[in-house]
Amino acid sequence: xxxxxxxxxxxxxxxxxxxxxxxxxxxxxxxxxxxxxxxxxxxxxxxxxxxxxxxxxxxxxxxxxxxxxxxxxxxxxxxxxxxxxxxxxxxxxxxxxxxxxxxxxxxxxxxxxxxxxxxxxxxxxxxxxxxxxxxxxxxxxxxxxxxxxxxxxxxxxxxxxxxxxxxxxxxxxxxxxxxxxxxxxxxxxxxxxxxxxxxxxxxxxxxxxxxxxxxxxxxxxxxxxxxxxxxxxxxxxxxxxxxxxxxxxxxxxxxxxxxxxxxxxxxxxxxxxxxxxxxxxxxxxxxxxxxxxxxxxxxxxxxxxxxxxxxxxxxxxxxxxxxxxxxxxxxxxxxxxxxxxxxxxxxxxxxxxxxxxxxxxxxxxxxxxxxxxxxxxxxxxxxxxxxxx
Numbered sequence: 001x002x003x004x005x006x007x008x009x010x011x012x013x014x015x016x017x018x019x020x021x022x023x024x025x026x027x028x029x030x031x032x033x034x035x036x037x038x039x040x041x042x043x044x045x046x047x048x049x050x051x052x053x054x055x056x057x058x059x060x061x062x063x064x065x066x067x068x069x070x071x072x073x074x075x076x077x078x079x080x081x082x083x084x085x086x087x088x089x090x091x092x093x094x095x096x097x098x099x100x101x102x103x104x105x106x107x108x109x110x111x112x113x114x115x116x117x118x119x120x121x122x123x124x125x126x127x128x129x130x131x132x133x134x135x136x137x138x139x140x141x142x143x144x145x146x147x148x149x150x151x152x153x154x155x156x157x158x159x160x161x162x163x164x165x166x167x168x169x170x171x172x173x174x175x176x177x178x179x180x181x182x183x184x185x186x187x188x189x190x191x192x193x194x195x196x197x198x199x200x201x202x203x204x205x206x207x208x209x210x211x212x213x214x215x216x217x218x219x220x221x222x223x224x225x226x227x228x229x230x231x232x233x234x235x236x237x238x239x240x241x242x243x244x245x246x247x248x249x250x251x252x253x254x255x256x257x258x259x260x261x262x263x264x265x266x267x268x269x270x271x272x273x274x275x276x277x278x279x280x281x282x283x284x285x286x287x288x289x290x291x292x293x294x295x296x297x298x299x300x301x302x303x304x305x306x307x308x309x310x311x312x313x314x315x316x317x318x319x320x321x322x323x324x325x326x327x328x329x330x331x332x333x334x335x336x337x338x339x340x341x342x343x344x345x346x347x348x349x350x351x352x353x354x355x356x357x358x359x360x361x362x363x364x365x366x367x368x369x370x371x372x373x374x375x376x377x378x379x380x381x382x383x384x385x386x387x388x389x
Contacts (some may be wrong), residue, residue: 218251
């Protein structure tokens with residue numbers, strides 16, 4: 001007999017609220033239905049009320065772990081509408097910061113997935129080592145989380161020779177620790193017992209369900225925006241797209257650990273070949289009429305921003321498709337056929353950021369009409385709905 005068991009929105013294994021309604025039989029998951037909407041913040045709507053420069057600080061707060069990826073994606077879209085090219089030195093600095101953010105994200109994720117499998121020593125060690133990269137980011141930008149480094153037309157701060165020396169010392173430490181964790185995760189019985197063969201996502205399912213980032217690369221599919229549609233300085237820097245074909249949580253661990261090592265290599269190359277010159281160009285406050293779609297490879301996967309301008313200082317529309325939203329359908333597929341006890345590890349395996357993925361829409365159940373574009377119509381409908389309540 002099948003019963004329904006909710007996982008979330010409140011659960012010790014969840015850092016943010018989301019609900020997965022699981023139909024189970026004998027502790028085996030038969031089907032999963034996700035539900036978003038618990039912490040929708042309306043950032044897309046707020047962006048339409050602010051200038052492009054003000055939006056930089058708002059967009060950066062979509063996610064505390066992928067803040068630089070989001071603001072880079074937004075900046076690139078606006079720069080495309082403006083038809084401007086940022087200086088080569090700014091491209092390299094953006095690349096360096098993007099890879100440093102990837103390193104700190106993957107160390108954080110390793111600790112989280114270790115915690116979910118009951119390996120708290122791994123959690124404490126990896127978060128301790130994450131402090132190295134956070135301090136380096138603070139050295140460059142003055143901040144540990146939201147760096148405020150990007151601006152439309154380049155970056156706000158340069159990287160000095162003194163900072164380069166600190167980066168080189170820190171990279172040596174990060175490389176050493178990543179190699180150590182790779183060895184641990186390849187041999188430790190706790191890690192292997194909780195991750196090998198758990199949360200399987202076949203290559204066909206990964207493609208059909210449009211998985212992104214380390215999730216799809218752990219299923220043997222070489223998909224990476226940095227290589228497929230290069231931005232910043234990625235078309236000038238040699239690197240490998242890391243893939244594993246285990247299709248399980250263990251492979252997702254190995255993909256991220258190898259990506260840390262690859263990020264270290266990218267940063268070293270960028271520092272050794274850092275161009276001279278300015279780090280930003282002047283841009284007008286008013287953005288001409290037009291629209292653009294920008295893509296970056298955030299630590300969690302493909303991140304997409306759409307910006308439409310009408311010639312004023314404020315955007316008409318800002319649309320964000322964060323990687324977690326793309327990975328929720330594949331996640332539901334991974335959970336089916338597994339055990340209830342494996343749900344926390346499998347969910348943590350995609351590195352979910354629910355605040356990034358949140359969406360909300362008003363639907364008239366009588367006519368099935370959805371309000372997503374006309375702001376005035378949406379406001380009127382919302383007002384009527386609240387008056388009824």
